[in-house]
Amino acid sequence: MALRGGVDLGGTKIEAVVADEGGHVSGRARMPTPTQGGPQAVASAITAAMREAATGAGVEVQTLAGVGVGSPGTVSDGTVSHARNLPDWEDAFPLAETVGAALGVPVEVANDVSVAVDAEAALGAGRGRRSLLGVWWGTGVGGSIVVEGKRWLGRGAAGEIGHMVVKMGGRRCDCGNRGCLEAYAGRGSMERRARQLVERGEKTDLFELMEKHGRPRLTSGIWERALDKGDKVAEQLIDEAYAALGAGIGSAVNLTDVEAVVIGGGLGTRFGDRAVTRIASEMHPHLFVRERPPDVIPAELGDLGGAIGASLLVSAAPEKQVTA
Amino acid sequence: MALRGGVDLGGTKIEAVVADEGGHVSGRARMPTPTQGGPQAVASAITAAMREAATGAGVEVQTLAGVGVGSPGTVSDGTVSHARNLPDWEDAFPLAETVGAALGVPVEVANDVSVAVDAEAALGAGRGRRSLLGVWWGTGVGGSIVVEGKRWLGRGAAGEIGHMVVKMGGRRCDCGNRGCLEAYAGRGSMERRARQLVERGEKTDLFELMEKHGRPRLTSGIWERALDKGDKVAEQLIDEAYAALGAGIGSAVNLTDVEAVVIGGGLGTRFGDRAVTRIASEMHPHLFVRERPPDVIPAELGDLGGAIGASLLVSAAPEKQVTA
Numbered sequence: 001m002a003l004r005g006g007v008d009l010g011g012t013k014i015e016a017v018v019a020d021e022g023g024h025v026s027g028r029a030r031m032p033t034p035t036q037g038g039p040q041a042v043a044s045a046i047t048a049a050m051r052e053a054a055t056g057a058g059v060e061v062q063t064l065a066g067v068g069v070g071s072p073g074t075v076s077d078g079t080v081s082h083a084r085n086l087p088d089w090e091d092a093f094p095l096a097e098t099v100g101a102a103l104g105v106p107v108e109v110a111n112d113v114s115v116a117v118d119a120e121a122a123l124g125a126g127r128g129r130r131s132l133l134g135v136w137w138g139t140g141v142g143g144s145i146v147v148e149g150k151r152w153l154g155r156g157a158a159g160e161i162g163h164m165v166v167k168m169g170g171r172r173c174d175c176g177n178r179g180c181l182e183a184y185a186g187r188g189s190m191e192r193r194a195r196q197l198v199e200r201g202e203k204t205d206l207f208e209l210m211e212k213h214g215r216p217r218l219t220s221g222i223w224e225r226a227l228d229k230g231d232k233v234a235e236q237l238i239d240e241a242y243a244a245l246g247a248g249i250g251s252a253v254n255l256t257d258v259e260a261v262v263i264g265g266g267l268g269t270r271f272g273d274r275a276v277t278r279i280a281s282e283m284h285p286h287l288f289v290r291e292r293p294p295d296v297i298p299a300e301l302g303d304l305g306g307a308i309g310a311s312l313l314v315s316a317a318p319e320k321q322v323t324a
Numbered sequence: 325m326a327l328r329g330g331v332d333l334g335g336t337k338i339e340a341v342v343a344d345e346g347g348h349v350s351g352r353a354r355m356p357t358p359t360q361g362g363p364q365a366v367a368s369a370i371t372a373a374m375r376e377a378a379t380g381a382g383v384e385v386q387t388l389a390g391v392g393v394g395s396p397g398t399v400s401d402g403t404v405s406h407a408r409n410l411p412d413w414e415d416a417f418p419l420a421e422t423v424g425a426a427l428g429v430p431v432e433v434a435n436d437v438s439v440a441v442d443a444e445a446a447l448g449a450g451r452g453r454r455s456l457l458g459v460w461w462g463t464g465v466g467g468s469i470v471v472e473g474k475r476w477l478g479r480g481a482a483g484e485i486g487h488m489v490v491k492m493g494g495r496r497c498d499c500g501n502r503g504c505l506e507a508y509a510g511r512g513s514m515e516r517r518a519r520q521l522v523e524r525g526e527k528t529d530l531f532e533l534m535e536k537h538g539r540p541r542l543t544s545g546i547w548e549r550a551l552d553k554g555d556k557v558a559e560q561l562i563d564e565a566y567a568a569l570g571a572g573i574g575s576a577v578n579l580t581d582v583e584a585v586v587i588g589g590g591l592g593t594r595f596g597d598r599a600v601t602r603i604a605s606e607m608h609p610h611l612f613v614r615e616r617p618p619d620v621i622p623a624e625l626g627d628l629g630g631a632i633g634a635s636l637l638v639s640a641a642p643e644k645q646v647t648a
Contacts (some may be wrong), residue, residue, distance in 0.1 A: 131478060147471055154455060155582025155616070163612040164575035167492050167503075168567060177610055178421070179491075179571075243492060245502075251488035252579055255469070257478025286501055288487040292479070 002061060005050050005067035005105070008112060009033070010041070011139060012084035017307040018057035018064065019314065023123040025304060027057025033086065039093035042086060046095075047102040063102050068313030070112035070306050071095060076134025076156075080107050084174075085139060108313040112306055113142030113265075114151055114159065116299070119309030120262050121146045124300035127188075129301075131258040133294075135161055135249060137241075137275070138175075138220070138266035141182045145256060163187060166247040182298035184244030190237050191218040193297060197233055202234035220270035226274025241267075242275075254288045264299030272298050327383060329374050329391035329429070330635025332436060332628075333357070333366070335409035335463060338454075340373035341631040342388065345639065347447040348627060351381025357410065361418035366410060370419075371426040388427050392637030394630050395419060396437035402433050408498075409463060432637040435554045436630055437466030437589075438483065438640070443633030444586050445470045455582040457610035459485055459573060461565075461599070462544070462590035464498075465506045469580060481557055486510060490571040508568030511591060514561050515542040522555055528557035530594075544594035552574035565591075566599075570606025573620075588623030598621050 003026065008015040011033060018027040024075035029052035034041040046069065054061045073083030078096025084091040100107035117126075121305030126132040131148035134324075141162030145152040152158050162182035165174055170179030174188065183189050194206050206226050210218055213225075249261055263280075268275050280296040287293055299305055332339040334359060347415035353376035358365040369391065378385045385391075395486065397407030400422025407413040423596040424431035441450075441458030450456040456470035465486030469476040476482050486506035487499055494503030499510065518530050530550050534542055537549075573585055585603075592599050604620040609625050611617055623629055 079570075086543065143579070147476060152471060152580070155583060155618075155638075157613045158579065158581035160578040160612045162490075163578045163610075165490055165571040165610050168490050168494075168571045175612060247489040247492045251575060254484040255467070255482065255579065256476070257482035257484075257578055259479060286487075286489050287482045288499060289481045297381045301336065 002065035003057065003063070004311040004314040005061070005064045005308070006055065006307040006313075007050060007069045008306030008310055009046065009069060009071045009086075010112070010214065010306070011072065014042075014045055014049045015304065015307045016046070016053040017304060017311060018053050018059065019308055019311040023119065023312070025308065027053045027055070027059070028304065028307070029053040029056060035087050037304050038088040039080070039086075040098070042089070043093075043095060043098040043102070046099050047264070050103060051098075066106040066108065066314035067099065067103060067311035068115065069095065069099065069107060069109045070115035070310040071109055072112050075109050075111050078107070079321045080109060087296055105315075110310070110313055111144075114153075115309035115313060116145045116264060116306040117144035117152055117262065117309070118312055119147065119301055119305045120264065120299050121149070121151075122312060124197060124305060125262045125297045125307065127258060129259045131256070132260050132262060132301075133249070133252055133256065133258045134262045134264060135245070135268070137245065137263060137268035138263035139188050140186045141245075141248075142265065145258070147256075161248055161252055164248045164251055166244050166251070170312055174266075175226070181244050183249035185241035185248075187218065187223075188221070188239060190223075194218065194233060194239055198259050205231050206234055207228060220266045223267065224270055241281050242247070242278045245279050247286055248282075249279060249282040250286025252287070253283070253294055257289075260295040260297055261297050262297055264305065269299060269302065325391035325470055327381065327387070328386070328635040329377065330633070330637075331370050331374060331391065331393045331568070332440070332630030332634055333370065333393060333395045333410075334436070334630070335396065338366075338369055339628065339631045340370070340374045340377040341385065341628060341635060342377050343632055343635040347443065347625075347632045347636070349398070351377045351379070351383070352378040352628065352631070353380060356494060360413050362412035362418065363410075364422070366413070367422040367426070370423050371464035374423075374427060388429050389491065390430040390432065391423065391427060392438035392439065393419065393423065393431060393433045393636035394634040395433055396436050399433050399435050402431070406434060422604075425514035430638075434634070434637055436469075438624075439467045439633035439637060440482050440630040441468035441470065441586065441633070442636055443625055444460040444588065444623050444628050444646055445473070445475075446636060447632065448629060449586045449621045450584060453583045456513075456586060457485070457573070457576055457580065457582045458483075458582050458586045458588060458623075459592070460589035461509060461569065461587060461592035464510045465569075465572075465590065467576075469582070478629050485572055488572045488575055490568050490575070505537040505568050505572035509572075511544070511547075513541065513579060514528055514565060516546075517561055518542065518557060526557055529553060529555050531556055544590045547591065548594055554594045566602045568608050569607075571610055572600070573603060574607040574610025575620055577607070578610070581613070582618055584619040584621055586623050588629065593626065594621060
């Protein structure tokens with residue numbers, strides 16, 4: 001059985017695996033995402049991580065059937081642009097071609113959330129479901145829809161649940177619009193909001209905890225610690241996030257009537273069952289058909305889900321365009 | 325070529341046609357929806373309308389391949405319940421069986437908005453599109469999604485765009501939730517809101533026009549007349565409706581990235597190109613991918629679209645469950 005490589009390219013770390021077609025991992029490597037050097041440095045780091053994972057699996061990279069990469073940003077024919085979470089990556093960069101030339105194997109690139117949800121649909125929490133909504137709750141709020149067992153891409157950009165409007169005229173979002181789900185529930189927006197509240201004189205331990213643990217920003221772990229300490233600002237912002245997730249996911253379910261909602265992403269995975277319970281309960285009053293809500297379930301594949309999902313790209317047909 | 329019957333069951337009128345498989349109409353009949361006698365009286369009126377349409381087409385009803393009915397409410401295996409726009413129709417009533425027994429032909433029943441959008445997808449504004457969102461703007465705001473050329477039903481209730489939340493904590497909706505699109509844009513909610521404004525002392529000609537034209541409620545025609553006269557309350561409420569439609573449809577497009585949005589329904593058809601232009605413009609700032617918005621187009625099949633769409637049910641496989 002031919003082995004494949006899979007790489008999950010994140011804002012803070014690069015995760016690489018060697019896996020078989022059933023998603024069983026025989027080698028893995030992790031390294032920090034370069035903060036300098038732009039796309040070229042990131043491509044080099046991906047190449048290095050992939051070689052290390054292959055060594056761990058006891059195979060040569062050249063024997064792999066191919067390598068899949070899940071990337072943030074707008075992905076089109078192997079090029080990535082507008083990767084806001086990555087350093088100096090606004091313009092289109094030919095990631096598939098660059099990594100492919102370095103490794104000597106075919107490389108496929110697709111949107112990071114889509115491949116993670118694909119992995120859950122094929123091998124994880126969504127197994128056996130014909131329709132699925134994946135909600136990846138982290139720095140932003142990403143999504144992906146599976147319809148009749150297949151990822152629904154629309155014209156390439158489907159799944160942007162983070163930019164569904166939950167409050168007309170509401171909080172400003174990074175995308176330029178107002179009232180998006182992500183403006184309330186994205187970790188980036190939540191951190192900005194916390195800083196505003198501090199400027200207005202509200203008291204919180206969030207930024208003290210951040211410094212104490214040597215983090216450059218409010219990570220999921222910092223939010224969890226603040227909640228565990230009963231920090232009022234953290235509680236308020238997380239409550240607002242759950243309310244917005246409930247409204248946005250409820251709206252998405254009313255429109256698509258999927259069987260299940262899988263919750264993943266940095267915050268989603270960190271809060272796990274707690275997040276799933278809260279989201280299901282906040283979603284319920286918004287459902288049009290309240291007597292049979294969809295199952296809300298946590299992602300199962302954990303930290304490696306994105307990389308395993310990326311490895312599944314190898315046998316798939318090349319994608320024309322994926323936007324995030 | 326076998327002819328089929330199609331019936332559009334509305335809150336105020338019943339429209340029946342005889343059509344071929346290309347949707348060409350050879351006979352039609354229209355009668356008012358009975359306001360007394362409950363589902364049994366409605367079933368009798370459907371039967372009478374269908375016989376009259378057959379007579380118009382010069383055929384016996386018994387020679388039809390079958391009859392399709394588009395109905396409001398929750399449709400499941402030929403029974404209809406919770407048909408709020410119809411008189412005394414809360415409990416499940418076996419509509420397919422009752423009409424089938426009276427006419428002596430097989431009868432299929434499905435949701436009225438779904439069949440109207442199916443007709444637009446197959447024969448009207450959506451011809452040749454692989455993905456489509458139909459938005460039926462009338463007493464309520466109904467919807468239907470076409471994915472890969474086929475209606476997407478989810479677990480039976482997909483398409484409820486009217487119950488997507490556009491304003492958390494916002495205006496009360498008939499469904500019991502707050503902030504639904506329909507609470508701002510449904511003609512029923514708009515009329516309630518107009519009455520509230522009058523109670524608060526605001527001046528409007530809406531109700532005078534309604535009485536002058538002998539209407540029991542604020543019909544699409546009354547709204548149009550009030551707008552043409554520059555009525556401020558009417559303008560304000562229609563503006564709020566367009567804003568909510570823009571947010572809701574923008575959210576739906578961000579999630580599904582469909583090629584086109586078809587606008588139909590009583591108000592949508594009445595305002596035609598004017599509605600389409602306003603909705604496209606209100607939607608645009610909410611789009612995540614602003615550089616290639618979906619086409620927003622008016623429904624083409626007009627008043628008969630629902631009945632023609634219902635006739636298309638005849639060749640289709642029976643549906644397990646359709647909910648509205």
